[in-house]
Amino acid sequence: MIIAERRPIPEILANIENYEKVLVLGCRGCVAVCSAGGDREVAIMAEAIRLARSLQGKPIEVLEATFIRQCDPEYLEPLKGFKDEVEAVVSLACGVGVNLIADLYPDVRVYPGVDTTFYGANLALGEWVEKCRGCGDCIIDKTGGLCPIARCAKNLLNGPCGGSQEGRCEVRKDMPCIWHEIVERLKARGELERLMEIWEPKDWRPAGGDGLRVRIREDLRLNGGK
């Protein structure tokens, strides 16, 4: 899922400094699961804003709402009901949601309430770790299912580098060296020779090197997209 992290409250306060009525808008998608922008976080954020503003002597009215998703136009529909009522929206959705609001509702002043950080897995309560970088050209069929693009600090394709020590990455000592794991895993499977093949330089276009990434499935489009 997409992992996000709440932005520092002072920055959010600075963004909405001149408003007296705002909407804190959560999303029940990924950001709710990773405890960054669901109903609960909306309530907390709204309360924090109210508290901070009343301490500043500039009370503010904060509305709260959480949509099922913010990355689909139809789920954003209810925003129409709010947009004339509030001066600004603080969206706790990932960057996708904030962008879509900005696209579809150009007259709404929307501010990000979270930093969208990565695609990760929830390893334990309160712990999320990056597993995929969305590079658009999956290679983990060759690496025992472990991704060196997301999980190696140097994106090595012919690793491990000389900084692998005791199975740890020299760049992040608290993290395993993913190439060490790949080698060990393939060795255990008796497939080490697969790593002897020299990996070609990666085509970074699907990773975003080619500009905005778009996916189209003609068969699903209404009237062929017209």
Place this chain on the structure above:
Amino acid sequence: MEGKSHLESLLEAGKFVVTAEIGPPRNADPEVIKKKAKILKGYVDAVNITDCQTAVVRVSSMASAVLIMSEGLEPVMQMTCRDRNRIGIQADLLGASTLGIKNLLCLTGDHPKFGNHPEAKPVFDLDSVQLLRLVKGLNEGRFENGEEIKGKRPYFFLGAAENPFAEPFDFRPYRLAKKVNAGARFIQTQIIYNVEKFRKFMEKCKELGLLERVYILAGITPPKSLAMAKYMKYHVPGLEVPDEVIKRLEDAKDKKEEGIQIAVDIIQQVREIPGVCGVHIMAIEWEEAVPEIVKRAGLYPRDGVPEFTPPFVVEKVVEKVVEKPVEVIVEKIVEKPVEVIVEKVIEKEVPLEGEMADEKIFTLIEILSDLKASLKNIKAGMESLEEGIARLEEEFLKKKEARPVIKEVVRKPEEKPKPEVKPEVKIEEKPEVKVEVKVEEIKPKEELKIEEKPVVEEKPIIEEKPEVKAVPEEKPEEKLEVKPEIKPEVKIEAKPEAIKIGGLKGIYRPLSERAKNIPQDLYLEKATGEIKEVVIGKGDKVIKVGGVSGLNFHFFEGEMRNGVKFALEILDVKPEDWPESLAKYYSDVFHDPALWAKKCVEEYGAEAVCLYLVGTDPNFLNLPPDHAKKITEAVAKAVDVPLIIWGSGNAEKDVEVLREVADIVGERGAVIGPIVEANHRTLAAVAMGYNLPVIASSPIDVNLAKQLNILLENMGLSLDKILMDPSIGALGYGLEYTYSVMERIRLAALFAQDTKLQVPFICSIGKEVWKTKEAGLPTDDLMGEAESRGILMEALTGVTLALAGGDLLIMRHPKAVELCKELFKGLSLS
């Protein structure tokens, strides 16, 4: 295709080659590079030019290569993938080739994190293997995309690096094979100190048939100082420095001389290994050492001189110039615009040749390089500090408000163990005794009763049973026991022995019996982590602390391999504020800490002594480090038990004091501390230098304790050299809070796999207890008898904190220690 490089020709001719390395300067002064080149000229066959090593901005490798060519040395240009994508790389390579550079070392490159622009976007479009293949393609006339190079092709003698000591160790030869397959024709290895491991690596390379396909040059670095060797051992990933090398440097009078000799010895050893075709000497910021090493290793003089195609010429002169050495060209070009620079160079060279100037510059270079090395160390320290601060900021500024959400998450793992504790406690309380709790003195005994019960089970000792049974109401009996002991003591104050610590009363029923009706899984939860074992001292008096695999005294769940240890505390000066009830035990030796320590050991059986250097406190007597040194020396001589040297707690002063003290106790081993965040860098270095464990002192907070451990670990101090001092509070002065913080730390360490907290606790109990008002008040009706009050306060604080996880307790009153031990004996029944 161009002619072969000098290096390539020598290797092909089977000559044993020598290469060295120059790190370009962090400014635009060409003279720095030229000077370094002058030092090496004639002693090496080619010189590597690093490409912004450790990701620090420097003169580019290509420009430096051209500069050293003008000094008549052949460069090996290094190229990393960190800063350029495949377009930049190919452009630079074409450029390098046009300038006459023929040797190329292909590297992935250090991550920007380690450099001076850690915010930079790391490129890593390619990795070293792909880069090799790309250059091989260029040599063969095609770009990376397969397009043909029309016209003149570049030519490079291609090299790569490999680290024989990085993990996974057995994959390294295969990765080398990959590099060879990709086009590498020579390999320069990571610095070798562990020759045996390198030999194994080479054997494997031989098995893989690599030795016929690639020239391997062994990486050699003379350690310039002990500090540098230690820095490499602890801070450079993938570099193995055996203890033996450290030892050699430690024992050497002239460290630099020994460093050179170490390099020479390693060269001689690796030379014997089949397949080693040369050495690559990386005298980091110490180029002057290279000639000496080469000479001593019997590798001087070198064969032949490199020839160059001049890196640049002014068009009109081209024909004449082509075959001449660079200097000649330079003279000829004098009239052209380019040469303005050249003229200057020549002018400068003249004075340089004068012996005096040379020497001065060398000393200057040395001083500067020393400075650079220390700056580097400081930078590493600053980085870890910054990291720490950043973490704190994150903790307190950014995430603070979010905590409510996270809290629930965090708590769970910590709370889990609690359920087990409660049922057990209840069980313990069942035995009759609650009544007595009112009487202060008896408090400890309440616990004792429980424990003695097993004695009864082992039928041999039945005598005690009747005692207890005979008196169903225990109150009277116990009071009787305690009071008589104390009263005589009050009378004869001169003879402190008067107080006697009675044994435990009551009948012990083992847990298995008490809990027989409760399913085991309701109270039993085994820890998943373990507390590290810290060894204090050396020889047969050594004590081990920690090694706990469950909550303290939860013997049904885990082990306490070393039990709870005690140290008696002595001061470096005569104590001023010790109450008489404590002072009388030591007043005869107050004047001499050495005798005092001796008394602690010989008379009171201390297994360790803690010397508290309170006299050095700037806010107290502000005695100089020398005083601390003298006292420590005397104490160290007087007793052979392990020592704990506790500074005044003033962060700055402690650095001065403990540095001196460490020198004294380094040999025999001792714990030094307290290390706080403000002085952790210097003191960690001191501790590592002398291989001493330390006390990491933090202000009673889980995160701060952990933070300090992390900082220390980042400095290279391993966790089994750390004792945590959580800053404790005495009974009535924050004991509950201390208990709760220590318990949370211990639960995180044992049950939440928080490895950074898996460190034993050291608790300075005596200091805290005996400064309280209550411990010092005289005997009166309200407060009761003074001495037993003090003893009970100290013992209770000790027992409580031992239950919370305390592993090493520093105490003052010998009777309080005795009482604690008695109680622990009881707690240890199972």
